[in-house]
Amino acid sequence: MKRKTFAVVCLMGLAVVSAIAGMKNPVVGGQEMYPTKNIVENAVNSADHTTLVTAVKAAGLVETLEGPGPFTVFAPTNEAFSKLPAGTVDTLLKPENKAALTKVLTYHVVAGRLSTHDLMKKIKEGKGSAELTTVEGGKLIATLRDGKTLELKDEKGDTATVTIANVFQSNGVIHVIDTVVLPN
Secondary structure, eight states, X not given: OXXXXXXXXXXXXXXXXXXXXXXXXXXXXXXXXXXTSOXXXXXXXXXXXXXXXHHHHHTTOHHHHHSSOOEEEEEEOHHHHHTSOTTHHHHHTSGGXXXXXXXHHHTTEEESOOOHHHHHHHHHHTTSOEEEEBTTSOEXXXXXXXTTEEEEEOTXXXXXXXXXXXXEETTEEEEEESSOOOOO
């Protein structure tokens, strides 16, 4: 009887340790994000990024974002896309607007793998702000609100807040943002 009790306790302990160990990766949109997967492989599993994934597919950027990179992606949530004026997303997803959609999406991508540590270092070196050049060719300004919350200002003057940072991928890093940033 003691052996059975000991075995049950050991199995329960193993289950708890396994569950804790399994939670070491960030959870985005209800799913664990694995650093061994690329940006697209992880994004398609996030319930919070279905609009972004649909847009990436419509723009023909899947192959690029599955490539070696590295990329830093500021990934707007579905809720962020819903803040845009009514009909904007549907209009951008039309085949005839592929160029405009691509411009918006590549404005959310910076070449290289920039963790929040890297971004904060750039902000400090820039005496409070860091200018990031996007793959689209535009500029994003990174700052810290209250000295700790990473924010991005787009070329139109709107601000997005990083809500989940440092979601590392095999080909870069994703920082989840609460607002779609827009180029001029």
